[in-house]
Amino acid sequence: xxxxxxxxxxxxxxxxxxxxxxxxxxxxxxxxxxxxxxxxxxxxxxxxxxxxxxxxxxxxxxxxxxxxxxxxxxxxxxxxxxxxxxxxxxxxxxxxxxxxxxxxxxxxxxxxxxxxxxxxxxxxxxxxxxxxxxxxxxxxxxxxxxxxxxxxxxxxxxxxxxxxxxxxxxxxxxxxxxxxxxxxxxxxxxxxxxxxxxxxxxxxxxxxxxxxxxxxxxxxxxxxxxxxxxxxxxxxxxxxxxxxxxxxxxxxxxxxxxxxxxxxxxxxxxxxxxxxxxxxxxxxxxxxxxxxxxxxxxxxxxxxxxxxxxxxxxxxxxxxxxxxxxxxxxxxxxxxxxxxxxxxxxxxxxxxxxxxxxxxxxxxxxxxxxxxxxxxxxxxxxxxxxxxxxxxxxxxxxxxxxxxxxxxxxxxxxxxxxxxxxxxxxxxxxxxxxxxxxxxxxxxxxxxxxxxxxxxxxxxxxxxxxxxxxxxxxxxxxxxxxxxxxxxxxxxxxxxxxxxxxxxxxxxxxxxxxxxxxxxxxxxxxxxxxxxxxxxxxxxxxxxxxxxxxxxxxxxxxxxxxxxxxxxxxxxxxxxxxxxxxxxxxxxxxxxxxxxxxxxxxxxxxxxxxxxxxxxxxxxxxxxxxxxxxxxxxxxxxxxxxxxxxxxxxxxxxxxxxxxxxxxxxxxxxxxxxxxxxxxxxxxxxxxxxxxxxxxxxxxxxxxxxxxxxxxxxxxxxxxxxxxxxxxxxxxxxxxxxxxxxxxxxxxxxxxxxxxxxxxxxxxxxxxxxxxxxxxxxxxxxxxxxxxxxxxxxxxxxxxxxxxxxxxxxxxxxxxxxxxxxxxxxxxxxxxxxxxxxxxxxxxxxxxxxxxxxxxxxxxxxxxxxxxxxxxxxxxxxxxxxxxxxxxxxxxxxxxxxxxxxxxxxxxxxxxx
Numbered sequence: 001x002x003x004x005x006x007x008x009x010x011x012x013x014x015x016x017x018x019x020x021x022x023x024x025x026x027x028x029x030x031x032x033x034x035x036x037x038x039x040x041x042x043x044x045x046x047x048x049x050x051x052x053x054x055x056x057x058x059x060x061x062x063x064x065x066x067x068x069x070x071x072x073x074x075x076x077x078x079x080x081x082x083x084x085x086x087x088x089x090x091x092x093x094x095x096x097x098x099x100x101x102x103x104x105x106x107x108x109x110x111x112x113x114x115x116x117x118x119x120x121x122x123x124x125x126x127x128x129x130x131x132x133x134x135x136x137x138x139x140x141x142x143x144x145x146x147x148x149x150x151x152x153x154x155x156x157x158x159x160x161x162x163x164x165x166x167x168x169x170x171x172x173x174x175x176x177x178x179x180x181x182x183x184x185x186x187x188x189x190x191x192x193x194x195x196x197x198x199x200x201x202x203x204x205x206x207x208x209x210x211x212x213x214x215x216x217x218x219x220x221x222x223x224x225x226x227x228x229x230x231x232x233x234x235x236x237x238x239x240x241x242x243x244x245x246x247x248x249x250x251x252x253x254x255x256x257x258x259x260x261x262x263x264x265x266x267x268x269x270x271x272x273x274x275x276x277x278x279x280x281x282x283x284x285x286x287x288x289x290x291x292x293x294x295x296x297x298x299x300x301x302x303x304x305x306x307x308x309x310x311x312x313x314x315x316x317x318x319x320x321x322x323x324x325x326x327x328x329x330x331x332x333x334x335x336x337x338x339x340x341x342x343x344x345x346x347x348x349x350x351x352x353x354x355x356x357x358x359x360x361x362x363x364x365x366x367x368x369x370x371x372x373x374x375x376x377x378x379x380x381x382x383x384x385x386x387x388x389x390x391x392x393x394x395x396x397x398x399x400x401x402x403x404x405x406x407x408x409x410x411x412x413x414x415x416x417x418x419x420x421x422x423x424x425x426x427x428x429x430x431x432x433x434x435x436x437x438x439x440x441x442x443x444x445x446x447x448x449x450x451x452x453x454x455x456x457x458x459x460x461x462x463x464x465x466x467x468x469x470x471x472x473x474x475x476x477x478x479x480x481x482x483x484x485x486x487x488x489x490x491x492x493x494x495x496x497x498x499x500x501x502x503x504x505x506x507x508x509x510x511x512x513x514x515x516x517x518x519x520x521x522x523x524x525x526x527x528x529x530x531x532x533x534x535x536x537x538x539x540x541x542x543x544x545x546x547x548x549x550x551x552x553x554x555x556x557x558x559x560x561x562x563x564x565x566x567x568x569x570x571x572x573x574x575x576x577x578x579x580x581x582x583x584x585x586x587x588x589x590x591x592x593x594x595x596x597x598x599x600x601x602x603x604x605x606x607x608x609x610x611x612x613x614x615x616x617x618x619x620x621x622x623x624x625x626x627x628x629x630x631x632x633x634x635x636x637x638x639x640x641x642x643x644x645x646x647x648x649x650x651x652x653x654x655x656x657x658x659x660x661x662x663x664x665x666x667x668x669x670x671x672x673x674x675x676x677x678x679x680x681x682x683x684x685x686x687x688x689x690x691x692x693x694x695x696x697x698x699x700x701x702x703x704x705x706x707x708x709x710x711x712x713x714x715x716x717x718x719x720x721x722x723x724x725x726x727x728x729x730x731x732x733x734x735x736x737x738x739x740x741x742x743x744x745x746x747x748x749x750x751x752x753x754x755x756x757x758x759x760x761x762x763x764x765x766x767x768x769x770x771x772x773x774x775x776x777x778x779x780x781x782x783x784x785x786x787x788x789x790x791x792x793x794x795x796x797x798x799x800x801x802x803x804x805x806x807x808x809x810x811x812x813x814x815x816x817x818x819x820x821x822x823x824x825x826x827x828x829x830x831x832x833x834x835x836x837x838x839x840x841x842x843x844x845x846x847x848x849x850x851x852x853x854x855x856x857x858x859x860x861x862x863x864x865x866x867x868x869x870x871x872x873x874x875x876x877x878x879x880x881x882x883x884x885x886x887x888x889x890x891x892x893x894x895x896x897x898x899x900x901x902x903x904x905x906x907x908x909x910x911x912x913x
Contacts, residue, residue: 325390
């Protein structure tokens with residue numbers, strides 16, 4: 001943002017910033033207008049991000065240069081590079097615009113740093129890439145996923161191209177940090193961008209006409225509450241956001257009730273509509289403790305006089321008994337690290353451990369991807385050996401990162417999954433952050449480990465010099481790597497030693513925190529018993545199928561890149577045998593986390609409903625001839641971001657005190673009861689309502705406790721699907737690779753077609769349909785892929801192909817990841833003219849359909865009835881692997897719609913039909 005005379009000129013970056021915090025953008029304008037003086041602080045992490053972003057952009061530019069050469073007018077083609085100007089006069093900016101348009105109109109393949117200026121907007125696009133007769137806008141971003149703010153920037157440049165009369169490609173793209181391209185339709189982005197631009201220009205001009213700097217809590221402007229500008233305002237205005245664990249939605253309700261500062265909250269006494277009494281009491285007490293701490297003089301060492309009280313004992317009671325084998329664990333990782341030529345980001349460069357008995361610090365270092373794998377292997381081997389010597393040992397850590405990182409590493413490197421599953425199943429990993437949050441109230445504005453340390457570290461309390469934060473560690477590690485690459489081994493060793501000291505301190509702090517928590521528990525009357533057992537997951541312990549082991553052995557020990565096609569097929573078939581077992585584990589891990597972790601860590605999770613109010617609409621009673629008591633609840637609250645709620649089985653999470661009828665796993669503080677969602681409703685004001693039915697387990701006593709959240713129900717049992725994969729794997733084990741469509745796909749064989757290569761793709765639609773029908777008629781126990789971008793008519797063509805084949809007497813099935821996708825395909829086949837009597841499927845929910853609605857038991861009869869005249873049957877993987885519904889080899893063709901979303905293991909399973 002800058003001024004030309006009295007005109008404010010803004011950029012694409014300003015648009016992105018305003019989407020997150022209008023207050024910060026207006027404060028930038030205040031500095032330009034001389035209304036405030038704000039010193040900018042150097043941020044080493046931001047500097048590193050900028051450096052990495054520039055390097056990423058430079059790599060992409062090099063690729064374009066190598067592919068296209070340099071643009072040399074009047075010759076078309078090549079890369080045109082527009083010089084960046086520091087002269088922000090109108091004449092200079094218009095000159096750069098002319099250079100950009102000349103390159104575009106001159107036919108450059110790529111324009112780098114294209115410059116745009118229309119009197120109010122100025123921006124430089126990373127890359128404008130010619131696609132046919134149009135130009136597509138591309139930006140480089142270090143992120144692994146597209147963000148709305150980045151898309152606004154792309155739309156800004158597309159809009160400028162359109163204004164200049166340059167043909168704009170219908171899609172814009174982000175070249176992400178992992179090398180992937182994220183493409184987006186311009187027509188979806190431009191309306192949002194134009195609305196945001198009008199909004200930004202209006203608030204900038206309005207503020208320029210006013211006197212004085214923008215004020216905190218001005219209702220006209222959005223403030224994020226988190227950026228440096230907002231953080232300073234929060235502190236200076238004693239805003240409610242100073243209160244630890246207070247959510248933005250709660251702040252809004254409190255302000256509507258006249259409570260605007262932490263001091264006002266601390267002394268308030270009246271009820272607040274929209275916030276539960278228990279929650280309000282907790283927030284008041286937290287605010288009061290923080291205000292009291294600020295009023296006390298600091299300690300002689302300069303640290304605040306921090307206090308803490310026990311507010312609940314259940315999480316403290318769940319702490320395991322200390323054991324000589326206990327270890328205290330902390331990761332150091334860099335999410336921005338990447339190896340040259342790799343698209344995979346992030347390195348866990350130090351696994352740090354302090355042993356409870358010896359107090360020894362044991363570091364597992366990793367300085368590249370191979371060493372990271374070895375560090376994981378060595379760490380897990382160390383844990384296995386320690387558990388063998390100390391069966392009751394536990395691994396203590398603070399916050400969820402350690403567990404999450406271990407699971408990510410196991411997935412990345414393909415090792416340690418079973419060991420980690422065993423650690424989680426046995427409750428060996430103990431997150432002390434969850435214990436603190438649910439049992440202790442601290443007078444600090446944050447519950448980070450560093451903020452708690454004045455309570456228990458005593459004379460060992462760290463100062464603010466050297467490496468003191470995770471961000472410091474990342475920056476210093478990057479510095480160490482640069483010293484090593486420059487040959488400065490002495491400097492490298494010094495920096496690495498400082499990182500190790502920081503990690504050692506964090507591990508030591510975790511140990512001291514565990515001991516302090518037990519002291520607090522004892523003072524509050526908590527007594528502990530010997531560890532009663534493990535956390536039992538509903539998933540059986542991981543015992544690999546002997547067939548899985550045998551097939552993996554046939555794959556050989558060679559790296560994947562060196563395997564033959566059949567060796568890789570053996571490996572994939574072996575993996576398919578354990579697929580559903582592995583897929584179920586993350587669900588149960590997340591489920592038990594919700595029974596242990598603080599609510600605000602999982603309240604916004606997809607498909608989780610946080611209950612604000614609950615009402616019993618029908619109390620426990622019997623219904624008809626059903627034996628078990630049941631009740632109906634009406635719940636109001638909020639679904640987590642990205643949720644797709646529907647009717648079906650769920651868990652109701654019940655907080656302490658948990659009724660005896662609901663089991664509480666060892667180490668957990670909540671319980672979960674099974675229920676069924678019967679109805680969903682969204683009100684105009686955004687309120688979400690859910691109606692659920694609970695069935696009381698046999699022999700359990702009724703209870704009054706109401707749920708505090710809904711979470712997803714258990715995944716469906718693999719059952720017939722897993723059995724079908726095992727059947728196919730056993731056949732391969734006994735007979736080798738036979739002619740079979742799933743196995744052909746697994747081996748990456750060309751479609752088995754006696755007449756040779758498949759027909760070439762043709763443009764005319766009718767001819768294309770005929771070509772696919774011809775190819776399918778000639779296939780011999782094999783497969784055919786029909787591929788194309790969204791909107792190119794795959795479903796239209798597929799429906800007409802299926803209609804022709806059914807009319808020829810084929811029995812065809814269609815399967816997909818969801819009932820909705822299958823039913824959409826059936827509707828298209830009916831629209832193509834196939835009679836409804838020859839199309840059948842069961843209904844997942846009550847309703848009517850044009851095609852024949854089948855009960856699950858009707859499938860076999862439906863196929864038999866159409867043995868001669870052909871039919872189309874829709875279903876799920878469970879239908880096409882269930883022998884009572886579809887016999888082995890009973891179909892002539894199985895269509896997998898949206899196959900890219902359908903698991904390969906399930907593809908193998910349904911291929912038996």
